[in-house]
Amino acid sequence: MQLDDLYRRVIMDHYKNPRNHGTLEADAVTIKLNNPTCGDSIALQLQVENGLVTDAKFSGEGCSISLSSASMMTEVVKGKTFDQALELADKFSALMKGEPVEFEDYEDIEALSGVNKFPARIKCATLSWNALRKGIEQQQE
Numbered sequence: 001m002q003l004d005d006l007y008r009r010v011i012m013d014h015y016k017n018p019r020n021h022g023t024l025e026a027d028a029v030t031i032k033l034n035n036p037t038c039g040d041s042i043a044l045q046l047q048v049e050n051g052l053v054t055d056a057k058f059s060g061e062g063c064s065i066s067l068s069s070a071s072m073m074t075e076v077v078k079g080k081t082f083d084q085a086l087e088l089a090d091k092f093s094a095l096m097k098g099e100p101v102e103f104e105d106y107e108d109i110e111a112l113s114g115v116n117k118f119p120a121r122i123k124c125a126t127l128s129w130n131a132l133r134k135g136i137e138q139q140q141e
Helices: 003-016 064-077 082-096 107-117 119-140
Strands: 029-035 040-049 052-061
Touching: 003 064, 003 107, 029 119, 040 064, 040 119, 052 064, 052 082, 064 082, 064 107, 064 119, 082 107, 082 119, 107 119
Parallel strands: none
Antiparallel strands: 029 040, 040 052
């Protein structure tokens, strides 16, 4: 099996069987973003305690890239401090720019590395990560 095929399978698995899809309690930080270019929308919820993301869930509509990226992102940020989560978001941004990046804790994210070959799809992949940044910024104010 070629690497591209494996990556497609990982992306489709997260799309068809999203991790952390749903909602959290009312006191969760909620960030809603959309991508008007393609119609993707996401509502990211973060449970935050003392600068730590203790849980993350998402809901929304979108393409396989957008929703699989949200699934992967919510998996990797649980248990991370704000600084660690922002560092992961920076690494993901670098991945979308075609820079070589490894996600030691969660290799599934690397399946999205091919998205950088399709500039119009980068916004799909980064939507949930932008919501994460916005949510953390709101909490740090």
